[in-house]
Amino acid sequence: MSANPVHHPTAAVEVRHLxxxxxxxxxxxxxxxxxxxxxxxxxxxxxxxGKTTTVRVLTGVLRAxxxxxxxxxxxxxxxxxxxxxxxxxxxxxxxxxxxxxxNLMLMADLYGVxxxxxxxxxxxxxQDLGLLERKDSLVRAYSRGMRQRLILxxxxxxxxxxxxxxxxxxxxxxxxxRLIKELLRKLNRAGKTIFLTxxxxxxxxxxxxxxxxxxxxxxxxxxxxxRLRLATGRRHSVEVSFETSISAxxxxxxxxxxxxxxxxxxxRLFTPSPGAVAMAVVEMARTMGLNIVSLNxxxxxxxxxxxxxxxxxxxxx
Amino acid sequence: MPELSLxxxxxxxxxxxxxxxxxxxxxxxPVVIFGVLFPVFLFLAFSIGREFTIDFxxxxxxxxxLFFTATSISPVVVPWEAQAxxxxxxxxxxxxxxxxxxxxxxxxxxxxxxxxAVPIIAGLVxxxxxxxxxxxxxxxxxxxxCFAALGNIFSVPPSNVPATxxxxxxxxxxxxxxxxxxxxxxxxxxxxxxxxxxxxPLTYFTDIARGCIQGQAHLPPAVDFALLIAFAALFLVLAxxxxxxxxPRRL
Numbered sequence: 001m002s003a004n005p006v007h008h009p010t011a012a013v014e015v016r017h018l019x020x021x022x023x024x025x026x027x028x029x030x031x032x033x034x035x036x037x038x039x040x041x042x043x044x045x046x047x048x049x050g051k052t053t054t055v056r057v058l059t060g061v062l063r064a065x066x067x068x069x070x071x072x073x074x075x076x077x078x079x080x081x082x083x084x085x086x087x088x089x090x091x092x093x094x095x096x097x098x099x100x101x102x103n104l105m106l107m108a109d110l111y112g113v114x115x116x117x118x119x120x121x122x123x124x125x126x127q128d129l130g131l132l133e134r135k136d137s138l139v140r141a142y143s144r145g146m147r148q149r150l151i152l153x154x155x156x157x158x159x160x161x162x163x164x165x166x167x168x169x170x171x172x173x174x175x176x177x178r179l180i181k182e183l184l185r186k187l188n189r190a191g192k193t194i195f196l197t198x199x200x201x202x203x204x205x206x207x208x209x210x211x212x213x214x215x216x217x218x219x220x221x222x223x224x225x226x227r228l229r230l231a232t233g234r235r236h237s238v239e240v241s242f243e244t245s246i247s248a249x250x251x252x253x254x255x256x257x258x259x260x261x262x263x264x265x266x267x268r269l270f271t272p273s274p275g276a277v278a279m280a281v282v283e284m285a286r287t288m289g290l291n292i293v294s295l296n297x298x299x300x301x302x303x304x305x306x307x308x309x310x311x312x313x314x315x316x317x
Numbered sequence: 318m319p320e321l322s323l324x325x326x327x328x329x330x331x332x333x334x335x336x337x338x339x340x341x342x343x344x345x346x347p348v349v350i351f352g353v354l355f356p357v358f359l360f361l362a363f364s365i366g367r368e369f370t371i372d373f374x375x376x377x378x379x380x381x382x383l384f385f386t387a388t389s390i391s392p393v394v395v396p397w398e399a400q401a402x403x404x405x406x407x408x409x410x411x412x413x414x415x416x417x418x419x420x421x422x423x424x425x426x427x428x429x430x431x432x433x434a435v436p437i438i439a440g441l442v443x444x445x446x447x448x449x450x451x452x453x454x455x456x457x458x459x460x461x462x463c464f465a466a467l468g469n470i471f472s473v474p475p476s477n478v479p480a481t482x483x484x485x486x487x488x489x490x491x492x493x494x495x496x497x498x499x500x501x502x503x504x505x506x507x508x509x510x511x512x513x514x515x516x517x518p519l520t521y522f523t524d525i526a527r528g529c530i531q532g533q534a535h536l537p538p539a540v541d542f543a544l545l546i547a548f549a550a551l552f553l554v555l556a557x558x559x560x561x562x563x564x565p566r567r568l
Binding site: 056079080089094095102109111151164 | 403407
């Protein structure tokens with residue numbers, strides 16, 4: 001265990017040329033990035049992209065084959081780094097033969113939290129996550145959403161500086177998912193660093209200040225969700241519906257339209273200049289005597305950006 | 318000093334692991350009952366119809382109960398945790414892998430000692446006398462450490478199916494019972510049988526127990542203890558090192 005902090009003092013997580021192979025295949029392939037202290041950082045990627053492997057290296061569950069990873073100034077996997085981190089592993093479970101309260105006290109003991117502090121924190125966390133009334137029930141009687149809320153509480157019992165969450169809301173009911181997101185926002189406002197692994201683009205868009213997109217073990221982009229969305233400008237679009245049916249070819253012939261898709265009773269016109277196309281649609285409708293029911297300009301979603309970036313990377317590979 | 322404080326911290330956390338194991342895995346009624354009944358019935362199957370004295374029977378029975386119970390649950394704790402998806406959470410806590418293994422072994426040896434108290438007390442009620450109670454108690458503790466560490470080694474192969482691990486454990490546990498002087502004292506074994514017996518740590522505990530209860534040990538107590546301690550040290554080191562190699566493959 002290193003006694004002194006190493007590397008960048010203001011970075012909560014610092015990864016340099018990290019590599020991890022399984023059976024000769026690179027699950028994580030020479031990735032580098034930093035997460036600032038107090039940042040809400042998203043780590044996005046399709047299944048098998050290397051997200052969980054990266055988190056497992058950062059939380060000390062796996063050892064990297066190459067490169068370095070530092071958490072709160074200490075080598076990832078060292079006792080000091082682990083002491084400063086809270087972890088919600090993918091598909092993790094609490095001990096089902098123990099109550100929620102006993103699970104929390106067990107975690108508090110493993111992190112060396114004094115009993116009086118642990119009890120106070122446990123009560124507050126269970127209250128925030130809507131589990132206080134069921135604190136003495138065995139976890140085996142909990143629903144999946146309740147278990148996941150408890151696992152988050154277990155990760156927070158040591159009041160960690162940085163929190164690693166691997167798909168924390170995957171497959172959860174709306175109420176549990178909302179409670180978890182609300183608590184994460186609150187923690188981030190209080191200055192905690194959050195490292196969120198997800199493949200839910202909406203979640204990343206709502207919560208994260210910056211996101212990294214990983215595909216086939218390589219980082220393909222790191223930026224704010226907004227800038228990533230705008231960076232794929234070719235996916236801007238105009239959505240229009242008319243009272244009467246119209247040929248898609250007429251819309252495709254409008255200047256600046258690169259592609260037309262029919263979606264139910266609407267048409268989606270892809271263009272790099274949505275304002276000009278919207279005006280052209282209005283002009284065309286006026287000329288042809290068509291009534292417009294709705295007309296919207298749509299910016300590309302983070303999902304569009306994600307698909308474009310991962311497809312681009314796959315083509316280059 | 319920081320190393321000492323770190324050692325103290327990790328020891329406290331291994332106690333937490335042991336307490337967790339005791340509550341979750343060892344306190345179940347069937348585990349306790351099976352821990353006592355199985356070795357007793359196995360022993361009775363081999364001794365009924367023969368004219369054995371209680372002094373002759375008890376050292377073997379105590380050795381067998383201690384061996385079976387200390388190696389009963391420890392092989393399956395790690396696979397259970399991996400299967401229940403609680404292991405990754407433990408691995409990301411500020412504890413070393415050695416701390417987890419030490420906690421698992423501690424719970425196992427305490428269970429072995431507690432269950433072995435049943436035949437010891439029964440023997441005392443039936444009239445056996447233990448010539449050197451302190452020596453005997455020390456032997457029970459050292460043997461429990463040795464057997465619990467051996468049990469933990471059975472869980473090294475990275476299988477998360479408890480039945481597979483139990484099969485591996487059974488393949489070792491049963492032969493060990495038959496070669497360790499449990500049913501036939503060492504001095505009554507042929508020369509080649511004695512050499513086979515020397516590769517089993519249970520032999521040395523049974524020999525100490527025969528010395529304390531029957532007054533008929535085959536080897537000097539110092540030799541029995543030295544070999545029992547050597548086996549315990551070897552199994553502890555192997556358990557720690559081998560789990561380091563295989564743990565990443567179970568997660």
